[in-house]
Amino acid sequence: MSKEINDKSSLAKLKELEEKYEILHQKLNSVQNVEDRNEISKVKTENLKLKQQLLILNSAIDAERSKQKPTTNMIPVLEHLRTIFDFAISSSFPELENPPTTITQVSPNLVKFGDYQCNSPLALTKILKGNGVKCNPKEIAEKVVSNLPKSDLIASVNVANAGFINIFLSKTYAQTSIKDLLLNGIPNLSLEKHRILVDFSSPNIAKQMHVGHLRSTIIGESICRLLEYLGHDVLRTNHIGDWGTQFGMLIAHIQDEFPNYKSVSPNIGDLQNFYKQSKKRFDEDQEFKVRAYECVVKLQKGEPDYIKAWQLICDESRKEFNKIYDRLGVTIKEVGESFYQSRMEDVVKFLERQQLLELDEGRKIMWTSEEKVGIPLTIVKSDGGFTYDTSDMAAIKYRLHEEKASHIIYITDGGQGGHFQLIFACAERAGILNPKTQHVRHVPFGVVLGEDGKKFKTRSGETVKLLDLLDEGLSRSMLKLIEKGRDKVLTKEELEKAQNAVAYGCIKYADLSHNRINEYMFSFDKMLDDKGNTAVYLLYTYARIKAIARNCNVDVSKPNIGNLLKSEQISLEHEKEFKLAKAILKFPDVIFKVYTDLLLHFLCEYCYELCVTFTEFYDNCYCIEKNSEGKIIKVNNGRILLCESTILILEKCFHILGLNPLEKI
Numbered sequence: 105m106s107k108e109i110n111d112k113s114s115l116a117k118l119k120e121l122e123e124k125y126e127i128l129h130q131k132l133n134s135v136q137n138v139e140d141r142n143e144i145s146k147v148k149t150e151n152l153k154l155k156q157q158l159l160i161l162n163s164a165i166d167a168e169r170s171k172q173k174p175t176t177n178m179i180p181v182l183e184h185l186r187t188i189f190d191f192a193i194s195s196s197f198p199e200l201e202n203p204p205t206t207i208t209q210v211s212p213n214l215v216k217f218g219d220y221q222c223n224s225p226l227a228l229t230k231i232l233k234g235n236g237v238k239c240n241p242k243e244i245a246e247k248v249v250s251n252l253p254k255s256d257l258i259a260s261v262n263v264a265n266a267g268f269i270n271i272f273l274s275k276t277y278a279q280t281s282i283k284d285l286l287l288n289g290i291p292n293l294s295l296e297k298h299r300i301l302v303d304f305s306s307p308n309i310a311k312q313m314h315v316g317h318l319r320s321t322i323i324g325e326s327i328c329r330l331l332e333y334l335g336h337d338v339l340r341t342n343h344i345g346d347w348g349t350q351f352g353m354l355i356a357h358i359q360d361e362f363p364n365y366k367s368v369s370p371n372i373g374d375l376q377n378f379y380k381q382s383k384k385r386f387d388e389d390q391e392f393k394v395r396a397y398e399c400v401v402k403l404q405k406g407e408p409d410y411i412k413a414w415q416l417i418c419d420e421s422r423k424e425f426n427k428i429y430d431r432l433g434v435t436i437k438e439v440g441e442s443f444y445q446s447r448m449e450d451v452v453k454f455l456e457r458q459q460l461l462e463l464d465e466g467r468k469i470m471w472t473s474e475e476k477v478g479i480p481l482t483i484v485k486s487d488g489g490f491t492y493d494t495s496d497m498a499a500i501k502y503r504l505h506e507e508k509a510s511h512i513i514y515i516t517d518g519g520q521g522g523h524f525q526l527i528f529a530c531a532e533r534a535g536i537l538n539p540k541t542q543h544v545r546h547v548p549f550g551v552v553l554g555e556d557g558k559k560f561k562t563r564s565g566e567t568v569k570l571l572d573l574l575d576e577g578l579s580r581s582m583l584k585l586i587e588k589g590r591d592k593v594l595t596k597e598e599l600e601k602a603q604n605a606v607a608y609g610c611i612k613y614a615d616l617s618h619n620r621i622n623e624y625m626f627s628f629d630k631m632l633d634d635k636g637n638t639a640v641y642l643l644y645t646y647a648r649i650k651a652i653a654r655n656c657n658v659d660v661s662k663p664n665i666g667n668l669l670k671s672e673q674i675s676l677e678h679e680k681e682f683k684l685a686k687a688i689l690k691f692p693d694v695i696f697k698v699y700t701d702l703l704l705h706f707l708c709e710y711c712y713e714l715c716v717t718f719t720e721f722y723d724n725c726y727c728i729e730k731n732s733e734g735k736i737i738k739v740n741n742g743r744i745l746l747c748e749s750t751i752l753i754l755e756k757c758f759h760i761l762g763l764n765p766l767e768k769i
């Protein structure tokens with residue numbers, strides 16, 4: 105108990121010192137007046153003193169920690185190594201301000217040089233040389249190693265002649281943390297929790313939901329799943345375009361085509377055609393055009409008949425959108441542009457009160473700063489209507505102040521980057537956004553290309569209908585399964601399940617496994633390949649691992665795994681076993697990396713690496729031994745446990761990536 109209190113108060117003290125240190129550090133940086141030398145040297149001395157105190161406290165905490173029970177659960181290895189090397193380097197060279205700590209992961213195929221490597225001594229040699237201190241990297245590395253705190257994760261370290269520090273991961277740590285994984289499931293990675301609003305998918309009513317929206321939907325869903333796994337409170341938000349001026353012409357057209365629309369819900373049918381017809385009239389018929397404008401005004405005033413017509417149109421689109429979300433397993437709450445009508449009126453007043461709006465040829469515009477550089481936002485059009493900018497200003501205010509989100513993530517194509525930078529800058533200028541406590545981020549993605557390298561279109565040059573695309577995925581996936589003779593081994597139900605998992609899994613995975621920033625080429629042939637980094641390969645590997653326990657009749661239910669672990673060790677003797685264990689242990693680091701950059705392709709690459717490493721293990725290490733008649737004579741339970749831990753990690757990754765694992769394929 106007292107130890108705990110001690111530890112807590114040391115931590116609090118440490119935090120306080122760190123804050124003071126940070127303030128002084130900033131002060132130091134901001135003192136630009138060179139004549140104020142006294143101030144500078146005073147701050148510097150204080151800074152150094154604080155740094156020493158920090159080090160002493162850090163080592164006290166470390167000593168305290170090492171007395172406590174050893175680390176058993178999975179933690180981010182790379183991050184842990186960075187912390188302890190950071191400590192060792194600062195202790196070795198307290199006179200240096202922010203000395204560099206670089207830890208890299210050694211390729212799993214070169215492990216004789218260590219699993220991780222610290223390369224800082226080379227950089228430190230240069231820095232020290234600049235300060236007039238002569239020494240070589242090897243000496244520095246040795247000094248760092250002598251100051252390295254004890255860690256359960258490290259088996260040994262050695263210093264290479266060139267001055268690298270090679271770090272070998274501990275087998276005991278691997279064993280205990282994999283055991284913990286099997287007993288307690290995927291670790292809860294501790295993090296500060298936030299309320300995060302994710303704005304994704306966001307198609308437009310009456311217009312086609314296109315491949316760009318599909319990308320936003322796929323990436324957005326996965327980001328939400330990742331954030332939820334990390335324990336954040338996630339608000340999945342569909343900012344659909346349901347309030348534009350196009351509704352004027354749509355409503356005018358509905359009034360003509362379905363005069364009794366108020367009592368009988370018309371079947372608008374293909375909304376695309378409906379849109380095209382009304383647009384044609386709008387462009388050709390002056391009288392219709394005038395009426396269309398009147399309709400917008402009446403709609404935005406909330407006149408019941410107009411709202412009714414508008415709702416009919418929205419419902420029709422919504423049906424289509426929902427079919428896509430259902431098929432892809434996407435959950436999202438609609439808070440479209442129309443939701444903000446009164447808030448748009450309010451935000452205009454709010455900005456006007458602060459004199460942030462300026463008249464420009466009848467429009468009301470807002471610049472990001474007084475300097476008026478770049479382009480302004482159009483807050484009110486010359487006809488008094490609102491714009492995309494207005495709804496985003498109202499939305500950001502609502503999300504931060506009413507929904508109380510501390511973070512907002514916007515997922516759209518890169519082309520909208522400029523728009524969001526303007527919104528963020530104006531929101532900050534208007535005092536809506538405080539970047540110190542609230543964080544907004546645009547997460548862009550590249551365009552989807554067809555196999556011809558041009559913008560993705562149908563053969564006849566039209567926008568591809570998403571439902572048609574998903575249907576094509578289904579038929580292609582069935583062909584693939586039949587080609588591989590799966591229809592002969594699977595039941596009808598299993599085959600259908602496989603067809604869905606493969607089709608939708610491929611479409612999602614092909615998108616997610618490419619760096620989202622880049623454009624990506626949509627190709628059914630490539631995504632349905634069962635070799636390489638594809639969903640099919642991952643689904644096959646998963647099913648193969650599942651079959652291992654099934655074939656040797658080992659009960660892998662959780663209680664039985666617990667029983668097994670009482671008598672069995674996770675088998676790590678064979679080089680390939682340990683290699684697989686190390687791949688499993690990378691999971692927390694990968695998650696943090698994906699979380700920081702919101703780049704899901706790192707998670708895909710990891711899944712692929714895990715599957716390849718598993719295959720290597722399985723090819724070299726027998727889990728079951730059979731006699732010449734094919735009868736099982738021995739089951740290696742230690743290895744079965746390794747298989748099951750691979751399953752647990754894959755399942756978590758699949759969940760984040762939206763892949764449905766199959767027991768059989």
Ligand SMILES: NC(=[NH2+])NCCC[C@H](N)C(=O)O
Nearest residue numbers: 303306307308343345496516
């Ligand atoms: N808050 C936002 N602006 N979200 C993105 C909306 C995307 C827009 N509806 C489009 O299709 O391009």
